[in-house]
Amino acid sequence: MLDRFKIALQHTLPKRWLTQLAGWGAERRGGWLTKLVIDGFVRFYKVDMQEAQRPELTAYRTFNEFFVRPLRDDARPIDTDPLRLVMPADGAVSQSGPIDGDQVFQAKGHHYSLEALLAGNDQMTQIFRDGSFVTTYLAPRDYHRVHMPCNGILREMIYVPGDLFSVNPLTAASIPNLFARNERVICLFDTDFGPMAQILVGATIVGSIETTWAGTVTPPREGVIKRWRYPAADDDGAVVLLKGQEMGRFKLGSTVVNLFSKDNVILGDHLHTRFVTRVGQYMAQGSEAVDYPLPGQSAVQ
Template sequence: MVSGVQTLTKREQLNFLLTNRIPRRWLTFFMGWYSQIQSPLLTKLSIWLWSLFAEDLRLQDAKKQNFTSLGECFTRELKDGLRPIAMDPQQVVSPCDAIVGECGEIQGTKVFQAKGFPYDISELIPNIHLNHKYRDGKYVTLRLKSSMYHRFHAPVDCSVSNVTYISGDTWNVNPVALKKVQKLFCKNERAVIELKNNHPTSSITLVPVAAILVASMKFNFLSQTLNLKYQGPNEISCDAQFNKGQEMGYFQHGSTIILFATSNYEFCEGIKQGTPIKMGQPLLNGHLTSFP
């Protein structure tokens, strides 16, 4: 923990105390249990209470309007056609609905979770090969608020042959916590997914980071749910193919995805900290010379 790097308002200090100075792990277990209770009446009450704190909750976009559990609402699907995919093969699209956090060029292997709070890629991704691959590349932090659509999708045509799961803490990943807790993303539960394509000089890797409450990630191509109770292998082999925009999985609560790209990508116009982005919108432009 550090203090004095960034000055927090009293409201931000209170937010941090309420969301982090609590037994995070046990509250996460409780919320995981509570969110799976099958009760339409309890679910309606829970969603009403939730909407008091999340004014941007837009359930009218959901494919179904009646939910039997709070978890079903968290992981809701959207109506068809609401997230058009930018199909230019040179573009990487956003894998999720999000608020753009820190983003920019990787300084060697150093990236930032917030101003004045650096971390090394090796502290987030325990893979020397990937650490080297993204040296001087690009990164963007995509924060999913609790009210947002929680499913994430392939940002490019790709294949996935391995998922690395890293068990960890469940710190809140909101902007207040990112100003207070050093190397927060490196402490939390997370997964590392390298997206392989047909361009040997380019690469994209996604790092979904879980957080407090329902710290759980479900990938459509794995039978296991990755959460605090998971006790399986950290390296999980798989064989999955995705077209750009195809669903890969979902969080069971709002959290964060950090996207890493090689140096032959550039950010699309308008991508900057604080910008809302929808799944399927252009995020990066590639300078790739050959396509299959």
């Protein structure tokens, strides 16, 4: 009964208005009030502030500064095996496995199509047909910067407007096509393991989605699909990111969906539903060796 009530609220609450209000409040410098909110959040969600570069709560002038706090340099060691891809985010595996044709598993009884997830982009849909995927859910207590699973060259970014349903496990199990309905930013990379998409999915109260190369992608929420294309590695303006480097962040929590093309990546057997993830941990094995050295860095910046 309680779960049904929670889902009913998802359909009736003014999610966009609540998200705009939360985003506005999270950017305000509220002095003692901001500290009170941050302190209550840390206590309620049991956030481990000892991992942060600045563990003292008084160091954060706004809630968003706290929410996207950087971690200590040694907090998230990056697996440097050149054949391994690593987890992009702290959180928990929602689902993972093979893509059945263009059908991606969401939760028991629910699938969604690549075509819907990728906003009808037929070329990109064909790239990932019969490939594999990993969906990582970031809870409010988690670190909310998103990192690269492997070295990559950004080729395309697409902003897709959409709903702002919550993306927690209950909602994922109850609302069909959730990740293909919500607002999202699709990032397509060339990698040594074939094409990879890293998709940042918005949700209720997610004030903004940002990338390291473009800054804030949303808001504003203008209701139209936007598309950016980027040059190859050797051309001016290329965006090259190394394994373990930050690529984006959420201001309030959400979900990351990774897509891999067929036969290029073998997902780890440990990626069961609710498996707790940390940036830099082993996620998958690539089928080919990289042809350039990995960075010497070993931690999140």
